[in-house]
Amino acid sequence: KAKGAGRGTYRIFEDSMAAELQERIGLETDLRGALERGELELHYQPLLDLTSGQLSGFEALLRWKHPVRGMVSPADFIPVAEETGLIVPIGGWVLRQACTDAAKFPEFTKIAVNISPVQFAGGDLAELVRDTLIQSGLAASRLELEITESALLQDSEAVIGTLHRLRALGVRTALDDFGTKYSSLTYLRSFPFDKIKIDQSFVRDMAVREDCLAIVRSVAQLAARLGMTATAEGVESGAQLEQVREAGCTEAQGYFFGRAEPAEKLGRWFGEVRPRLVVTN
Ligand code: C2E
Ligand code: MG
Ligand code: MG
Ligand code: MG
Numbered sequence: 191k192a193k194g195a196g197r198g199t200y201r202i203f204e205d206s207m208a209a210e211l212q213e214r215i216g217l218e219t220d221l222r223g224a225l226e227r228g229e230l231e232l233h234y235q236p237l238l239d240l241t242s243g244q245l246s247g248f249e250a251l252l253r254w255k256h257p258v259r260g261m262v263s264p265a266d267f268i269p270v271a272e273e274t275g276l277i278v279p280i281g282g283w284v285l286r287q288a289c290t291d292a293a294k295f296p297e298f299t300k301i302a303v304n305i306s307p308v309q310f311a312g313g314d315l316a317e318l319v320r321d322t323l324i325q326s327g328l329a330a331s332r333l334e335l336e337i338t339e340s341a342l343l344q345d346s347e348a349v350i351g352t353l354h355r356l357r358a359l360g361v362r363t364a365l366d367d368f369g370t371k372y373s374s375l376t377y378l379r380s381f382p383f384d385k386i387k388i389d390q391s392f393v394r395d396m397a398v399r400e401d402c403l404a405i406v407r408s409v410a411q412l413a414a415r416l417g418m419t420a421t422a423e424g425v426e427s428g429a430q431l432e433q434v435r436e437a438g439c440t441e442a443q444g445y446f447f448g449r450a451e452p453a454e455k456l457g458r459w460f461g462e463v464r465p466r467l468v469v470t471n
Contacts, residue, residue, distance in 0.1 A: 217270050220256060225283055229255050232287050233450035236459060237302065237421065237443050240435050245459055247300030247334070249443065250288040251450040252280075268306070277306045282318060289326035289333065291453045297460035302334040302364065307341035310348075316355035323359070330360035336387065337363060339371045346380070353381050364421070369405060378416060386413045388439065390424025396433055403437065410438030 224230055231253045239246035254262040271277040285303055292301035309315055323330055335356060342349055353363060364385035365377065369392055378386075388409050395402040406422065413420035422434035425444030434442055448459075 214270070217262075217267065218274055220259075221254075221267055221270055221274070221276055224254060224256075225280060229257070230280065230283065231255060231452065232284060232291065233452055234291075234298075234301075234456060235443060235450035236448045237300070237441055238447050240440050240442055245299060246441060247302060247332075248292075248298055248456070249302040249336070249450070250284060250291075250304070252284055252304075253450075272306055272308045275308070275312075277308045278312055281306055281309045282322075285319065285322050286326065289322050289328040292332060293326045293328040295453070295456075295460070298332075298456075300332050300334055300362070301328075302336050304336045304366065305341070307338065307344060310337075310341050310352055311344060315352050316359065319356060319361060320359055323361075331362070334362040334364055334385070336366040338366045339368070339374075339377060342377050342381075343372070350381050357382075364419075367423075368409060378412075382416075383418055385419040385421055385441070387421045387423050387443075390444070393422050393424045393430055393434060393444070394426075396430065396437075403433070406434065406439070407437045410434075410440075414438060414440075 232250045233253050234248035234250055236245055237247045237249060238244070252264050252268070254264070254267055256262050268277070271280050288301050288303045292298040305315070319333070319335070322328075323333065337353075356363065362384040363381075364387055365383045366387045367389045368386045369389045377383075386409060388406055392402045392406050396406055410420040419441050420439045421441040421443060422430075422437075422439040423443050425431050425434060425442045425446045427446055430444070431442060431446055
């Protein structure tokens with residue numbers, strides 16, 4: 191009897207694994223053609239300079255409009271793209287599209303683009319960035335590349351070499367999602383980033399957790415000492431904005447200011463009606 195139940199459980203387990211694998215293969219197959227079919231789009235989310243109260247730029251965030259599944263989150267398909275190597279052509283497209291859009295609109299100020307660790311591993315990223323800047327006509331000083339800590343874990347000599355070549359081009363660099371993974375201070379010592387982006391999980395829990403607030407404060411102070419910008423991610427309310435500003439963050443991003451939107455919907459940021467922050471300090 192027990193044996194039978196065991197077998198049943200096992201079969202259910204097997205079935206769900208098979209379904210998961212099927213799902214995964216389906217996603218992978220669809221992703222292969224997504225770029226050619228024009229299903230990928232970039233949306234842009236505003237970044238606010240807390241010292242001037244003005245727009246400081248936009249982060250490009252990838253969107254996949256799947257004909258059947260609807261919007262697929264980058265959290266779901268970026269890992270698939272990374273495992274299959276598809277992130278290389280997709281990431282190249284993202285860079286080209288973001289630079290072209292930003293070159294078209296000078297009001298865009300800075301444009302931040304996420305770079306996958308896989309893009310660091312293969313090919314010459316600095317060369318790709320240089321060529322893309324030339325082709326799009328975007329000034330290097332207007333481009334910022336966001337890199338997560340996991341990019342620095344791999345062959346760090348090579349990665350740091352690439353980062354230095356990017357910097358020599360005049361491109362800015364930001365350490366993204368700081369505090370989520372390894373957060374070794376060695377990274378900050380081995381490479382001078384222009385910006386630290388404090389992960390949204392800290393901002394979310396700041397109001398209810400002393401330790402989160404303490405971490406945000408310390409990272410903001412550290413950034414200031416090292417001459418870096420400290421950006422708070424995931425600011426969703428006026429109260430959180432006040433808190434991150436008091437904690438010493440000099441830039442903020444989050445739904446409180448705006449979600450990521452297609453380029454043609456960003457007009458409100460550029461025109462007369464551009465919302466301004468009230469700066470109190
Ligand atoms: P990320 O680079 O840390 O981007 C910030 C994410 O937080 C975005 O999610 C954004 O929509 C979300 N976000 C912004 N403000 C708020 C807020 O106030 N509250 C909450 N709850 N969320 C907020 P998204 O667009 O789903 O992207 C998720 C991640 O996927 C990104 O995290 C990034 O790591 C990756 N990603 C997105 N686009 C690209 C891309 O073009 N290339 C690569 N390699 N990765 C990308
Ligand atoms: Mg990012
Ligand atoms: Mg982030
Ligand atoms: Mg993130």
